[in-house]
Amino acid sequence: MYGRKVKLRFLFIASVFLSLILSAFLILKSLEENVVYFKSPSDIQFLEEIKNQKIRVGGMVKENSIKVLPEKINFIVTDYKNEIYVVYSGVLPNLFSEGKGVVAEGFLKDRNFFEATKILAKHDENYMPPEVKEALKEK
Amino acid sequence: MKFVFKLFEPNKIFLITSRAPKYVMALFIIVISIGLLEALIFSPEDYKQSHSVRIMYVHVPAAWISLGIFSSMTFLSLSGYIFKNKNFFLISKSLASSGLVFNIIALVTGSIWGKPTWGTWWAWDARITSMLILALFYFMYLIAWRIYENKDYIFKITTLITLFGIINVPIIKFSVDWWNTLHQPASINILSKTTIHSSMLFPLLIMTAAFALFSLLIFLMKYNTELIKIKNKGLDRL
Numbered sequence: 001m002y003g004r005k006v007k008l009r010f011l012f013i014a015s016v017f018l019s020l021i022l023s024a025f026l027i028l029k030s031l032e033e034n035v036v037y038f039k040s041p042s043d044i045q046f047l048e049e050i051k052n053q054k055i056r057v058g059g060m061v062k063e064n065s066i067k068v069l070p071e072k073i074n075f076i077v078t079d080y081k082n083e084i085y086v087v088y089s090g091v092l093p094n095l096f097s098e099g100k101g102v103v104a105e106g107f108l109k110d111r112n113f114f115e116a117t118k119i120l121a122k123h124d125e126n127y128m129p130p131e132v133k134e135a136l137k138e139k
Numbered sequence: 140m141k142f143v144f145k146l147f148e149p150n151k152i153f154l155i156t157s158r159a160p161k162y163v164m165a166l167f168i169i170v171i172s173i174g175l176l177e178a179l180i181f182s183p184e185d186y187k188q189s190h191s192v193r194i195m196y197v198h199v200p201a202a203w204i205s206l207g208i209f210s211s212m213t214f215l216s217l218s219g220y221i222f223k224n225k226n227f228f229l230i231s232k233s234l235a236s237s238g239l240v241f242n243i244i245a246l247v248t249g250s251i252w253g254k255p256t257w258g259t260w261w262a263w264d265a266r267i268t269s270m271l272i273l274a275l276f277y278f279m280y281l282i283a284w285r286i287y288e289n290k291d292y293i294f295k296i297t298t299l300i301t302l303f304g305i306i307n308v309p310i311i312k313f314s315v316d317w318w319n320t321l322h323q324p325a326s327i328n329i330l331s332k333t334t335i336h337s338s339m340l341f342p343l344l345i346m347t348a349a350f351a352l353f354s355l356l357i358f359l360m361k362y363n364t365e366l367i368k369i370k371n372k373g374l375d376r377l
Contacts, residue, residue: 006221006222006223009220009221010221013217013220013221013298013302016299016302017302020302020303020306021306024306024310028310032318035265035318036265036318036319036320037262037263037264037265037318037319037320037321038319038321039319040319058319058321091258092258093255093256093257093258094255094256094258095187095188095256095257095258096258100187103257103321118258118259119258120257120258120259120262120321121256121257121258122257122321122323123187123188123256123257123323124323124324124334125323125324125325125326125334125335126187126326126334126335127185127188127192127195127326127334127335127336127339128185128186128335128336128339129183129184129185129186129336129338129339130183130184130185130186131183132186132336133186
């Protein structure tokens with residue numbers, strides 16, 4: 001068997017490791033609010049107060065909700081439970097489309113209305129050639 | 140266990156590390172040629188991202204390799220510390236630089252990929268930030284070797300750096316599941332369904348093999364240098 005020293009060194013490493021995991025867990029738990037990159041429309045509904053500071057809202061662009069007006073674009077971000085109405089004027093990323101993920105950065109006017117200053121597209125984990133997508137659609 | 144350590148004796152390994160690189164190099168050139176042909180020419184474009192999906196074939200393998208190398212370094216450093224085997228530390232040291240290079244490649248290609256898809260070069264989301272922290276740990280590790288190379292506490296310092304850094308590795312892996320991130324969730328899953336079409340998965344795996352071979356090549360050359368340093372000190376064993 002291994003000597004006493006080896007066992008002690010193992011115990012030392014194991015205890016350092018466990019306390020590191022525990023502290024990392026506690027730190028991340030308490031910072032959760034800041035670690036998330038965006039809030040979902042449901043999170044917005046549960047906000048205690050609406051502050052006039054920059055936040056990000058993310059979710060799916062609701063189907064048939066994009067309305068392009070001369071100076072701005074309107075659409076609805078949904079997480080399939082709650083929705084938020086977003087208005088934006090500026091350049092849209094190429095992947096922005098209905099039924100796809102989106103993250104809007106800007107200011108919350110009230111619980112249902114968001115004025116975006118920047119739009120980011122969030123794509124999902126699915127990768128396939130266009131032909132396969134067509135075949136899936138036909139099904 | 141004693142038998143395993145015998146296999147790691149420098150004199151025996153030196154023969155391998157001085158002869159193997161040219162074969163590994165040849166294999167690397169073959170595999171990366173196939174991988175790049177598949178990734179850049181033969182693989183289809185994505186239905187959503189069209190040709191920008193090709194960045195994935197560099198980005199994803201680079202990220203995997205950098206995570207894999209850091210995990211191996213931690214395992215080696217901890218074993219070296221517990222069983223007092225200096226050779227493990229030298230293997231770990233020789234692995235580190237290619238890990239850092241692939242980590243930086245993953246960050247840079249991610250940034251280049253982010254602009255056409257997300258619409259931004261950089262986002263402080265959990266996945267990207269934790270990956271940047273991993274790069275800092277690699278950097279710390281390599282700097283520590285530079286500064287304290289000849290001190291006898293170098294092994295303890297580098298072990299502690301890997302022990303702190305390894306906490307970050309599962310955070311990188313699960314960041315996309317635990318928190319809302321701009322980064323997509325994993326496409327390749329062992330337990331659940333893989334959401335990447337086989338025609339795109341194939342070049343991805345070949346590129347991973349190519350990058351792994353490249354790390355092996357750099358590792359062999361670095362490790363060979365370490366062994367030569369020991370020989371020059373006139374020590375026949377560690």
